[in-house]
Amino acid sequence: MRTEPDAPARCYDNPVIGGFHPDPSVCRVGDDYYLVCSSFEYFPGVPIMHSRDLVHWRQLGNVLDRPEQLPPKASSSGGVYAPTIRHHDGRFWMITTNVSAGGNFIVTSERPEGPWSDPVWIDLPGIDPDLAWDEDGNCWCAFSGVQVARIDPEAGVVLEGPWPIWSGTGLQYPEAPHLYRIGEWWYLLIAEGGTERGHTVAMARGRSPRGPFEPAPDNPVLTHRSTNLPIQSTGHADLVSTPDGSWWMVLLATRPKGFTPGYHVLGRETFLTPVEWVDGWPRVGPVEPRHPAPNAWHPVEPPAPRDDFDAPDLAPQWISPRGRPDGSWSLDERPGRLTLHATGPTLDRPGHTFVGRRQQHLDCRVAVRLDPGPARAGLSVRAGLSVRMDEAHHYDLEVAEGHARVIARIGPLRQCVAEQPVPDGPLTLVVTTRTGVPLPPSDGAAVGLAGPDTLTFSVDAGEPVALASLDGRYLSTEVAAGFTGRVIGMYVTEGTASFDWFDYEEITGDAPLEP
Structure with a gap:
């Protein structure tokens, strides 16, 4: 910005x-x-x-x-x-x-x-x-x-x-x-x-x-x-x-x-x-x-908020932990979509399939269009959108077994904090991060504004439904330790799924907490 x-x-x-x-x-x-x-x-x-x-x-x-x-x-x-x-x-x-x-x-x-x-x-x-x-x-x-x-x-x-x-x-x-x-x-x-x-x-x-x-x-x-x-x-x-x-x-x-x-x-x-x-x-x-500013002033065209995955290769902002094996992703398998194949069963250990980008704004909205595709020889699909610091600190909005779930991994603890039935077929998954916005009373009345931001997770199968709001402090350097920051991205831990597009936009002004 x-x-x-x-x-x-x-x-x-x-x-x-x-x-x-x-x-x-x-x-x-x-x-x-x-x-x-x-x-x-x-x-x-x-x-x-x-x-x-x-x-x-x-x-x-x-x-x-x-x-x-x-x-x-x-x-x-x-x-x-x-x-x-x-x-x-x-x-x-x-x-x-x-x-x-x-x-x-x-x-x-x-x-x-x-x-x-x-x-x-x-x-x-x-x-x-x-x-x-x-x-x-x-x-x-x-x-x-x-x-x-x-x-x-x-x-x-x-x-x-x-x-x-x-x-x-x-x-x-x-x-x-x-x-x-x-x-x-x-x-x-x-x-x-x-x-x-x-x-x-x-x-x-x-x-x-x-x-x-x-x-x-x-x-x-x-x-x-x-x-x-x-x-x-x-x-x-x-x-x-x-x-x-x-x-x-x-x-x-x-x-x-x-x-x-x-x-x-x-x-x-x-x-x-x-x-x-x-x-x-x-x-x-x-x-x-x-x-x-310096005397020279040369604005550049900002990146488009949406990546439709129509290019012949991934844009340079897309990164993956430790590597990106050739067989784990494809832009050709379903043209106009990023198709991911599971290489590991969990985000909690190295070796999983994840493609994400750095979170660059304190207040932002990220949305992806997830298409699990037809079941392949009876294989199930587990895929979604994750906000990660590392394997021990991430929040996931995951779709599997006919449900959308919000999962929090904080250190040694892993918990499903919300669940919602969803229909088969494409879904839009949304994560918003907002500073200065308290958690809803039922989720953290005693916490107030202590955390740096609030993350809200929603799913849209024709009508948006907010599933959960979580305190952002647990995805911070002060809690997770280390040298990195948040990366938000798409993942598959079982089967194969495609992503039609990925939106990333800064939130400005007084936009509501829910997408």
Whole structure:
């Protein structure tokens, strides 16, 4: 969602990329900007975005879109951490860590939309790797710790190092380093304090990427810790300059809602904030929900709210946990529909068939048209729409055995909270998420507005019927733990089902709770 330009000043709303898009890294090539984010256990991995103004972003694809690039071994919140994207010598370079299989690796491409190469593995420890080149063509890889090594990025060979270059300001987890040559100085940007509410951005500089580095006099250069600002956990940043010479920072942050301690349900999102340089050091923040925009202003056509599955391949926003085997899905079997085949009997364990997209707005409505199809040789069908954090935290609107059911999986507990007979044939399944709306008295009178949002589940077989409303706190990072956010999608755990379309729309204004 982007706000129309104001008069006389254009402004933008934060986050610039909503939903589970953490650990942003950005580079500029001419007038174009390219940004990547962490994807953890989801496939395809590392979404890549394009913008002409740092505000309006369009997803071009995913850097890791082949199984040989991303083996499906990740546990929840495992997999791919903290990529860095850079452009050097006519090529795009992306370096990241697969913490579940193999460690640090580089892939390259002549075009941002790919195809990207197979991984070149690098024998370096740590996570959050970065790439920077000096004027002699040497490539430097910094990584969490904070350490640096001189490497051959083509061969994945460590030429010198690694050695420590800065220990940060003393906070926990110095990580996410980025090296920049700006003027006569090498600047080192890092994150500290953990990726929760104590998150910070710190800066140091030196005459060489080898160090020594002196810290900025006013570190941290950015933090929202111990404030009541609506944006929290600001950190894991990257810097970029515009053609007119101004500087900007992309970073992750969260938007907690509800009673203390506050719950963020969309994961860590990508925010944008301006940077000033004062006496050779950056001055940043605070990160506001609304900022004056960069001078360039290039809105892009927002994605259509409905995917009719008429394209020859799935759009890049569709992701699946750990992998998407070829036999589990098809756009050709029933043209104009996404057909899913069960590969596992439950969403509570890895190995199931699920195709979803990130929830990007705090208030939204998702609807799908489910067609179980005719029974095949007596086989039953179990399919539906799920809002998931991981295998142990998800709410499902499921159709099976002539009934629609709302199922809540919260940690070790699994319960059917509502059930409604439904006729055979196509059905519309609807989930709405609303902030600031209490649960109905019969469902949570004592809870009030403590939760971050309320999720309502409905089924429409000719007339909409609301089945249940559930507290959203149990699908939050504060409850589920980990690094990811909500993903809403279609699934099949028994038999085969087709989905005619999928609608995703932000809810604005005072729309009613029920769809």
